[in-house]
Amino acid sequence: xxxxxxxxxxxxxxxxxxxxxxxxxxxxxxxxxxxxxxxxxxxxxxxxxxxxxxxxxxxxxxxxxxxxxxxxxxxxxxxxxxxxxxxxxxxxxxxxxxxxxxxxxxxxxxxxxxxxxxxxxxxxxxxxxxxxxxxxxxxxxxxxxxxxxxxxxxxxxxxxxxxxxxxxxxxxxxxxxxxxxxxxxxxxxxxxxxxxxxxxxxxxxxxxxxxxxxxxxxxxxxxxxxxxxxxxxxxxxxxxxxxxxxxxxxxxxxxxxxxxxxxxxxxxxxxxxxxxxxxxxxxxxxxxxxxxxxxxxxxxxxxxxxxxxxxxxxxxxxxxxxxxxxxxxxxxxxxxxxxxxxxxxxxxxxxxxxxxxxxxxxxxxxxxxxxxxxxxxxxxxxxxxxxxxxxxxxxxxxxxxxxxxxxxxxxxxxxxxxxxxxxxxxxxxxxxxxxxxxxxxxxxxxxxxxxxxxxxxxxxxxxxxxxxx
Numbered sequence: 006x007x008x009x010x011x012x013x014x015x016x017x018x019x020x021x022x023x024x025x026x027x028x029x030x031x032x033x034x035x036x037x038x039x040x041x042x043x044x045x046x047x048x049x050x051x052x053x054x055x056x057x058x059x060x061x062x063x064x065x066x067x068x069x070x071x072x073x074x075x076x077x078x079x080x081x082x083x084x085x086x087x088x089x090x091x092x093x094x095x096x097x098x099x100x101x102x103x104x105x106x107x108x109x110x111x112x113x114x115x116x117x118x119x120x121x122x123x124x125x126x127x128x129x130x131x132x133x134x135x136x137x138x139x140x141x142x143x144x145x146x147x148x149x150x151x152x153x154x155x156x157x158x159x160x161x162x163x164x165x166x167x168x169x170x171x172x173x174x175x176x177x178x179x180x181x182x183x184x185x186x187x188x189x190x191x192x193x194x195x196x197x198x199x200x201x202x203x204x205x206x207x208x209x210x211x212x213x214x215x216x217x218x219x220x221x222x223x224x225x226x227x228x229x230x231x232x233x234x235x236x237x238x239x240x241x242x243x244x245x246x247x248x249x250x251x252x253x254x255x256x257x258x259x260x261x262x263x264x265x266x267x268x269x270x271x272x273x274x275x276x277x278x279x280x281x282x283x284x285x286x287x288x289x290x291x292x293x294x295x296x297x298x299x300x301x302x303x304x305x306x307x308x309x310x311x312x313x314x315x316x317x318x319x320x321x322x323x324x325x326x327x328x329x330x331x332x333x334x335x336x337x338x339x340x341x342x343x344x345x346x347x348x349x350x351x352x353x354x355x356x357x358x359x360x361x362x363x364x365x366x367x368x369x370x371x372x373x374x375x376x377x378x379x380x381x382x383x384x385x386x387x388x389x390x391x392x393x394x395x396x397x398x399x400x401x402x403x404x405x406x407x408x409x410x411x412x413x414x415x416x417x418x419x420x421x422x423x424x425x426x427x428x429x430x431x432x433x434x435x436x437x438x439x440x441x442x443x444x445x446x447x448x449x450x451x452x453x454x455x456x457x458x459x460x461x462x463x464x465x466x467x468x469x470x471x472x473x474x
Contacts (some may be wrong), residue, residue, distance in 0.1 A: 121199070272339070276376035374470045395452070410426075
């Protein structure tokens with residue numbers, strides 16, 4: 006019993022590391038995780054006291070629980086059984102595919118990261134670049150939205166800044182869950198996006214098993230009341246105009262919707278517009294693959310942007326980038342809409358349901374057109390295009406802008422007479438266009454630079470539905 010056992014140093018170190026790992030994983034790690042979770046729950050409870058629409062229990066659930074829920078969803082199990090029999094694929098293989106799809110889609114919402122990191126970052130970035138302006142067509146109706154409803158913000162997609170801008174402006178009332186494309190699945194961006202509550206989507210995937218997993222996640226989130234943000238056009242506008250609505254996401258939300266028993270689903274149209282879209286030139290060149298920027302070119306542009314703006318004053322930056330404006334439209338309650346239209350989406354076959362979803366989508370697009378912000382640069386671009394190639398003085402351009410605004414207000418645009426931009430603001434926007442070489446000036450006579458006519462048209466197209474009728 007008193008004999009000495011000699012061990013090689015490498016075995017001793019291995020045993021010491023194994024013991025340390027066991028101690029950390031079985032004693033310290035659970036204690037730290039419990040402490041952090043308790044702190045996080047306190048943070049969520051504090052946030053919920055100030056939010057109009059509270060953080061839902063689903064968002065506070067462990068990610069693995071949600072993944073398991075999807076894996077054993079009845080509809081997903083049914084499609085697994087069908088595919089296994091039809092294609093002679095082992096069920097275990099299909100189940101593993103479902104697991105990988107679920108892990109790809111399901112977010113990992115963290116309230117601390119959302120508010121202490123992302124909200125702070127979104128606010129700083131938005132106000133660093135733009136003069137941010139926000140309005141609502143009928144604020145009282147927004148305030149009256151049922152706090153228990155599932156709110157879906159339906160937006161146009163002008164820029165990748167849209168994610169940042171709307172999250173910053175809505176953060177004091179709700180937390181938003183986005184559908185994000187595969188472009189963002191890079192380390193460490195992917196982890197941050199998941200922590201913000203966003204979920205990844207494969208655009209245009211025709212895989213029926215993947216689509217079913219995505220559908221069931223969207224249904225699960227909708228049933229649980231998670232607030233969501235949807236770009237109805239699917240992708241970024243390449244010409245500045247509102248595109249055709251994509252029906253997939255709306256159909257996922259409404260396919261099983263029963264307005265009599267389910268919680269209300271409220272769609273809120275949100276119009277977003279910019280005096281300067283950061284990626285405008287790249288968007289116009291998107292169809293020409295040879296003209297698209299490489300990763301290194303993107304990094305070079307980012308470096309140039311930071312070099313020019315990082316130490317510049319806010320007034321100088323705002324002169325370069327102008328306004329970013331967000332208008333919240335009139336909420337559309339699906340409970341009221343379904344009752345008025347005599348619709349029961351959960352009882353409609355696909356052939357009957359899709360036309361009704363398309364009708365709703367078109368109604369939402371009309372609401373987006375109505376609340377599209379009318380801001381200085383698009384107004385000037387529209388006035389220049391209407392004026393043709395004739396050179397005009399700055400006073401003539403500003404007069405044409407004033408006339409155009411009055412016409413749009415008369416046609417019913419969501420702009421009040423007292424909200425009209427001042428002459429000084431329009432003059433600064435004219436200087437912005439001149440500084441980007443969009444205009445050629447000769448002794449205060451301005452005309453469109455032919456090289457940049459498409460960009461002038463791009464900005465004018467954002468409000469084209471008001472001035473080109």
